[in-house]
Amino acid sequence: MKLEVVTIGTELLLGQILDTNAAELGRGLAAAGVEVVRHSSVADRPDAIRAAVAEALERTGFVITTGGLGPTRDDITKREVAALFGKALELDAAVLQSLEERFRRLGRPMPAVNRTQAEVPAGATVLPNPRGTAPGLWVEDRGRVVVMLPGVPSEMRGLLAEEVLPRLAARTAGVVVRSRSVRTTGIAESALAERVGAIEEEIAPLTLAYLPSTDGVELRVTAWSLREDDAERRLAAAVAQLRERAGEHCYGEDRTDLAAVVLDQLRARGSRLVVAESCTGGVLSARITAIPGASNVFIGGVVAYDNMVKSGTLDVRPELLDQYGAVSEQVVSAMAEGVQRQFAVDAALAITGIAGPSGGTAEKPVGTVWLAARHGAERRALKRVFPGDRNEIRARSAQAALDLLRRLLADKP
Amino acid sequence: MKLEVVTIGTELLLGQILDTNAAELGRGLAAAGVEVVRHSSVADRPDAIRAAVAEALERTGFVITTGGLGPTRDDITKREVAALFGKALELDAAVLQSLEERFRRLGRPMPAVNRTQAEVPAGATVLPNPRGTAPGLWVEDRGRVVVMLPGVPSEMRGLLAEEVLPRLAARTAGVVVRSRSVRTTGIAESALAERVGAIEEEIAPLTLAYLPSTDGVELRVTAWSLREDDAERRLAAAVAQLRERAGEHCYGEDRTDLAAVVLDQLRARGSRLVVAESCTGGVLSARITAIPGASNVFIGGVVAYDNMVKSGTLDVRPELLDQYGAVSEQVVSAMAEGVQRQFAVDAALAITGIAGPSGGTAEKPVGTVWLAARHGAERRALKRVFPGDRNEIRARSAQAALDLLRRLLADKP
Numbered sequence: 008m009k010l011e012v013v014t015i016g017t018e019l020l021l022g023q024i025l026d027t028n029a030a031e032l033g034r035g036l037a038a039a040g041v042e043v044v045r046h047s048s049v050a051d052r053p054d055a056i057r058a059a060v061a062e063a064l065e066r067t068g069f070v071i072t073t074g075g076l077g078p079t080r081d082d083i084t085k086r087e088v089a090a091l092f093g094k095a096l097e098l099d100a101a102v103l104q105s106l107e108e109r110f111r112r113l114g115r116p117m118p119a120v121n122r123t124q125a126e127v128p129a130g131a132t133v134l135p136n137p138r139g140t141a142p143g144l145w146v147e148d149r150g151r152v153v154v155m156l157p158g159v160p161s162e163m164r165g166l167l168a169e170e171v172l173p174r175l176a177a178r179t180a181g182v183v184v185r186s187r188s189v190r191t192t193g194i195a196e197s198a199l200a201e202r203v204g205a206i207e208e209e210i211a212p213l214t215l216a217y218l219p220s221t222d223g224v225e226l227r228v229t230a231w232s233l234r235e236d237d238a239e240r241r242l243a244a245a246v247a248q249l250r251e252r253a254g255e256h257c258y259g260e261d262r263t264d265l266a267a268v269v270l271d272q273l274r275a276r277g278s279r280l281v282v283a284e285s286c287t288g289g290v291l292s293a294r295i296t297a298i299p300g301a302s303n304v305f306i307g308g309v310v311a312y313d314n315m316v317k318s319g320t321l322d323v324r325p326e327l328l329d330q331y332g333a334v335s336e337q338v339v340s341a342m343a344e345g346v347q348r349q350f351a352v353d354a355a356l357a358i359t360g361i362a363g364p365s366g367g368t369a370e371k372p373v374g375t376v377w378l379a380a381r382h383g384a385e386r387r388a389l390k391r392v393f394p395g396d397r398n399e400i401r402a403r404s405a406q407a408a409l410d411l412l413r414r415l416l417a418d419k420p
Numbered sequence: 421m422k423l424e425v426v427t428i429g430t431e432l433l434l435g436q437i438l439d440t441n442a443a444e445l446g447r448g449l450a451a452a453g454v455e456v457v458r459h460s461s462v463a464d465r466p467d468a469i470r471a472a473v474a475e476a477l478e479r480t481g482f483v484i485t486t487g488g489l490g491p492t493r494d495d496i497t498k499r500e501v502a503a504l505f506g507k508a509l510e511l512d513a514a515v516l517q518s519l520e521e522r523f524r525r526l527g528r529p530m531p532a533v534n535r536t537q538a539e540v541p542a543g544a545t546v547l548p549n550p551r552g553t554a555p556g557l558w559v560e561d562r563g564r565v566v567v568m569l570p571g572v573p574s575e576m577r578g579l580l581a582e583e584v585l586p587r588l589a590a591r592t593a594g595v596v597v598r599s600r601s602v603r604t605t606g607i608a609e610s611a612l613a614e615r616v617g618a619i620e621e622e623i624a625p626l627t628l629a630y631l632p633s634t635d636g637v638e639l640r641v642t643a644w645s646l647r648e649d650d651a652e653r654r655l656a657a658a659v660a661q662l663r664e665r666a667g668e669h670c671y672g673e674d675r676t677d678l679a680a681v682v683l684d685q686l687r688a689r690g691s692r693l694v695v696a697e698s699c700t701g702g703v704l705s706a707r708i709t710a711i712p713g714a715s716n717v718f719i720g721g722v723v724a725y726d727n728m729v730k731s732g733t734l735d736v737r738p739e740l741l742d743q744y745g746a747v748s749e750q751v752v753s754a755m756a757e758g759v760q761r762q763f764a765v766d767a768a769l770a771i772t773g774i775a776g777p778s779g780g781t782a783e784k785p786v787g788t789v790w791l792a793a794r795h796g797a798e799r800r801a802l803k804r805v806f807p808g809d810r811n812e813i814r815a816r817s818a819q820a821a822l823d824l825l826r827r828l829l830a831d832k833p
Contacts, residue, residue, distance in 0.1 A: 018631050018640060020456045021599055022446030025438050029461070033435025043433045045472065046461040048442070051629060059458065062475075079613050080620050081629045118610045138807065140610070159632060161808045186434055197531045197553070200492050207493050216464060216494045218431050219572060227431060282723075288709025289702035292723045296701025299777055299810060306726035307733075310695075310705045313719035316763070320720075320733075350729070364712055394551065395574045397712060 008179045009042045011063035015074035015084050016158060017050040028073040028156075028163050035164075036071075039172045040183035042232065051075060056087040060153060064091075068151050071171070074158030076141035078120040085144065088153050089128035092146055096126040102133055102142055109140065134170035138162045143170055182232045187242040189249040190263055191256040192223030192410050199224050203252045210245040221395070221402035222265065226253065258413055265409045266295045270304045272416045278353035278382065282308035282408075283321055283346035285333065285359040286376065291405040309346055317359075321345035332371070334359050336388050339377035343388075347381050355381045356408045362400045376404045380412040387415050421592045422455045424476035428487035428497050429571060430463040441486040441569075441576050448577075449484075452585045453596035455645065464488060469500040473566060477504075481564050484584070487571030489554035491533040498557065501566050502541035505559055509539040515546055515555055522553065547583035551575045556583055595645045600655040602662040603676055604669040605636030605823050612637050616665045623658040634808070634815035635678065639666065671826055678822045679708045683717045685829045691766035691795065695721035695821075696734055696759035698746065698772040699789065704818040722759055730772075734758035745784070747772050749801050752790035756801075760794050768794045769821045775813045789817045793825040800828050 012032050018024050029046045036043055044067060049055040056075070063070045075084030089096050103125035110117035124140050127133055134143030134156075141157040143166040154171055156163045191199060196219045203226065207215055210228060218225040228245045230238035250257050258265050273280055284291050288310055295305050309320050314333055317323040322345040323338055331337045339359045347355035360376030367373035372392065379388040389411055393403040425445050431437050442459045449456055457480060462468040469488070476483045488497030502509050516538035523530035537553050540546055547556030547569075554570040556579040567584055569576045604612060609632045616639065620628055623641060631638040641658045643651035663670050671678050686693055697704050701723055708718050722733050727746055730736040735758040736751055744750045752772045760768035773789030780786035787806040792799065802824055806816040 016631075017627065017629055017642060019443075020446050020459060021450045021597075021640075021642070022443035022448075023599070023601070023638070023640060024631060024633065025440060025443050027438060030432075030435035030438050033433050035435075037434045044463070044468065046433060048459040050457070051627070055457065077630065078610050079630045080618075081627065115611075118614045120613050121610055161812060184434075186436070188436070197491050197534055198528075200533050201531045205493075214430065214464070214494065216430055217490065217492045218429075218437060220437065225436070227434075227436060229430060229434065284702075284705075287706075288714070288718075289697075289705025289707075289721070289723070290709075292697075292702025292725075293700075293706045293814075294702075296703075296723070296725060297811060297814075301701070302725055305701075307723040307729040308702070308725075309722055310702070310709070310720040312705075312709060312715055312721075316720040320762075349733075398710060399574060401706075401710075 008040065008175070009044045009067050010036070010069035010071060011067050012043050012046040013059050013063055013070055013072045014046065014048045015051060015056055015072055016048070019048045020050050027160050028158060031160065031164055032071060032073070032167065035167050035172060036175070037184045037186065039175055040179040041175055042184045051081045051083060053083060053087055056084060057091055060088060061091055064151050064153065070152070071154045071156065073156045073163050076124070076155060076157045078118070078124055078140065084155055085126065085128065088146060088155060092128065092148050092153070094128040094130060094146070097129050099125050099127045099133060102127065105135070106140055134166050136162055136166055138165050145174070181234055183235050183238055184229070184231055185238045185242060186227055186229040187246045188225050188227040188261055189246055189253055189257055190223060190225050190259050191253045192258060192265065192406060194224065194256040196224050199226070199253065199256070202254070203249065206248065206252070210241070210248070213241055213245055221399050222406050255414070258410065264298060265406060265413065267298045269409050269413050269416070270295070270298055270301055272413065273304050273354055276353070278304070280305050280354040280356070281346050281350040281352050282355065283311055283342040283357040284308065285311050285317065285342070286362040287358045287401045287404050288312055290401045291356065291358060291408055294405050294409070306350060306352060311342065317342060321349070334361055334371055334375055334377055336377055336390065339379040340386065340388050343379035343381045343386065353383055354412065356412055358404050358408050360400070360404055362397045364397060374400050376400070376407070378404065378408045378411050380408065380415050382412070382415055382419065385415060385419055387411055421453065421588070422457045422480050423449070423482035423484060424480050425456050425459040426472050426476055426483055426485045427459065427461045428464060428469055428485055429461070432461045433463050440573050441571065444573065444577055445484060445486070445580065448580050448585060449588070450597045450599065452588055453592040454588055455597045464494045464496060466496060466500055469497060470504055473501060474504055477564050477566065483565070484567045484569065486569045486576050489537070489568060489570045491531070491537055491553065497568055498539065498541065501559060501568060505541065505561050505566070507541040507543060507559070510542050512538050512540045512546060515540065518548070519553055547579050549575055549579055551578050558587070594647055596648045596651055597642070597644055598651045598655060599640055599642040600659045601638050601640040601674055602659055602666055602670055603636065603638050603672050604666045605671060605678065605819060607637065607669040609637050612639070612666065612669070615667070616662065619661065619665070623654070623661070626654055626658055634812050635819050668827070671823065677711060678819060678826065680711045682822050682826050682829070683708070683711055683714055685826065686717050686767055689766070691717070693718050693767040693769070694759050694763040694765050695768065696724055696755040696770040697721065698724050698730065698755070699775040700771045700814045700817050701725055703814045704769065704771060704821055707818050707822070719763060719765060724755065730755060734762070747774055747784055747788055747790055749790055749803065752792040753799065753801050756792035756794045756799065766796055767825065769825055771817050771821050773813070773817055775810045777810060787813050789813070789820070791817065791821045791824050793821065793828050795825070795828055795832065798828060798832055800824055
C-alpha cells in the first residue's frame, strides 16, 4: 500500500519549525507496511493546500495531511479538503460536546473560536483526539481517502497510533515496508563504504543507504513491499553481514541510542556513572537522561562551565589549568578523576573543548575537544577535532565521549 | 521569485532523520526574498527523483535539491537531473584535483568511490564545497534551473550562503518574503487568540499564524512579495500591535531564545547564574550553554538526578526528601537555595519533576514539575503539570524555569 503525506503550514516552508510530523508519519506508516512515496509541504493558503492534496490523490488515491485544524484563522485544511470532495462542513454535536467537556475539566470557559473545531466535512469519520481540541478526520469517497490530522506533534502521534494505523493495517494485504539499520560511530562514510564493499547486489532486492549524522554513519537496509516473513529473513541476513563488516565501529542496530548501550554495559557490571562537562554544558547529561530508566545507573554530574567550577567542585588543580589550558589532556583527565572521586562511583566521563563560534586559536581551533573516560582505575583520554557549528560540535562531543567509554568497557573483560 | 525544494533520501520518507535541510533552505531563501512554494521529499529511486524534479520544474521553473551527491551507490541525484536536461555526466578535472588535494591534506588515500563525485552534468556550474567531498551543481538550460546541493547539513548550509543566495539575490527584483514573530510562553493558543482578537483584517495583506511548540506559542506575521521597505514598515507595525496584546506573556521577537533573554537580563545586573536539575537531567544547562557567550553569565550547575546528589552536593536536608518527596515545593526550593549558596552567585534555577514514562502517581502524575528561581533573596516556586512525552515534558520544564526567572527579574526594579 502506498500513500502520500502533505504537511501544511507556512512556518514549515519558511523553515521556522522542523517538520517532525512528516518523520513520525514516515516511521509509523513504514512499520505498518505502508510506503510513503512522497511527502509535500505547502503553505496555509487555500489554493496551495487544494492543489497539493489533489495532485497527491491523483498519484496514489490516499493522502494523510497534518496541520491547519486548530481554532485560529490560519486553520483552513478542513474547508479545502471538504471542497475537494464536494462536501459541506457541518457542526458535529458529539465533537462540540466533547470540546465543551474538555474545557469544563480544565476549569476554563471554552473560547468561542474553538467552536469551529466541531465542524466536519459531511460524512467524515471523526477520529477522537483526547490530547487536544482538534479531532482527526477521515474522508473517504469513491476509493479516494484523505485523513486529516492535527499539527501538534503529540496529538498527531496519538491519533496515528490509535486511530489511523489500525485502520490501515486492515488494508495492507500481508506485505510490509521494513527497514533495519546498523549504527556505527568513529569512522567516516567513505572509509566505511570501503569496508562494506559492493554489498548491494548480494542483498538485492533490499536497498542500502549510508546516513551520516553527528551520531556517526548509519547503514540502513530496506525491504519494499515484501511479505513480512520474507522481509524479516532477508533483513536479518543483511544486518548480520553489515555488522560483521563494520566491526568494532558498530555499536548497535535500528534506533539504538549509544547512551542506552553504555547504560546497559554499566548496569550489567553494577556500575554507576557520573559526568563532568565543560563545552557540552549539559548536552551529555541530557543525552543520558533522555533514556527512560537512566536513573538506576546515572546519578548525576557537574556542568563545569567556568574554570572556578573545574577547580572548586571537581578539584582540578589550578596549576594544570594555568599550564596546559582548560582544553588539554591533563585537565580532562583531572575532571574525570575529580568527578569520579567526588561521587564515589565506578564510571566517569569528562569533556572539555572549544565549541565556538569564538575561542579558537591556531593551536587549538574551534572543534578541538578532549574526552576522558574512567571505569575503576582503567582510563582513556582522546583528542578530536570536530567539524560543524557549535551545536554539531557539542553533539559530536557527547557521542564521542559515550563511544570512548563503550570501547573501554568492551575491551575490559 | 518562487521556487520549489526537493529533498532526496529514502531515510526522510521513512522518518529516520529529520529534514533539517528543508527548514534551513526555507529560512535562508525567505530572508533573500525567495518564496519556497512547495517542498517535496522523495526516496533515492531514479523514477521518484526524476518525477518530483520534473513536476517542480513544470510548476516554477526553479528547483533546489538536497541529497544524493555522496560517494556511495544510493547517490543518484546527479545522474537523474542530467538525464532530465538531456545532458551527459563528464569528469571535471578541477573537481577531481580538489578532491585529491582534500584527501592529501587529511593524510589519507582517496577511496576509489569518491572519484564519481568529480562527475558533473555537461555545462553545469560547479559550486565549490570546502566542507566536504560533494560539490554543489547549478544546471541551467532554457530558463529552467536545478541547483543540486549535498545532503550533509553543514555542507548544504555553507553552499547555500556562499554560492546560492548571492546568485539568487541578483534575480529578485527588490521584493522580499519576510516574516517577523512575537514569542510568548505561559499562555495557551486559544487564550492567546482571544487576547489577540480579529487582527487579521487590520494587518492584511500580511498573514498571521499561531505556532504552538514546547517553547510556547509563536505569533508569526509574514509579508509576501512586497518591496523591502514596505514589508519592513508593515511588519514592524504588526509586531508592535501583537506585542501589546500578548502583554507579559511575550518574551521576545523572531528567533529570540528565552535562555538568551534571561542571560541578557542577568548580564545587565552583573549577576551570574547556576542551575540544579533533576528530571531535566541537563536539558536546562544545555539550553543555556547553546547560547554563544553564555560563559560570562552561566558558571555551571549540578545534575542532581539521584537523591544522593540532592542531599550531598546540594545540601537538601534528607528529612525534606522523606517528608515531602523529591517532587515538592520544599525540595525544589532547597535545591535552588543549595546551588546558589554552593557556587556563591546571585541567580539560581532548580527543577524537579516526573518526566515519565513511569514514576507517576494519582497525586503526582507524569508531567508534574516543580520549578524554583532565585535572585539574591528574592525567590519564586511554581508547580506545573505538563502534557506530552518524556522529551516534551523536559523541554517544557526548562522553558518554564527560564520564564519563572524572566518574570521575577522583570518584576524586580
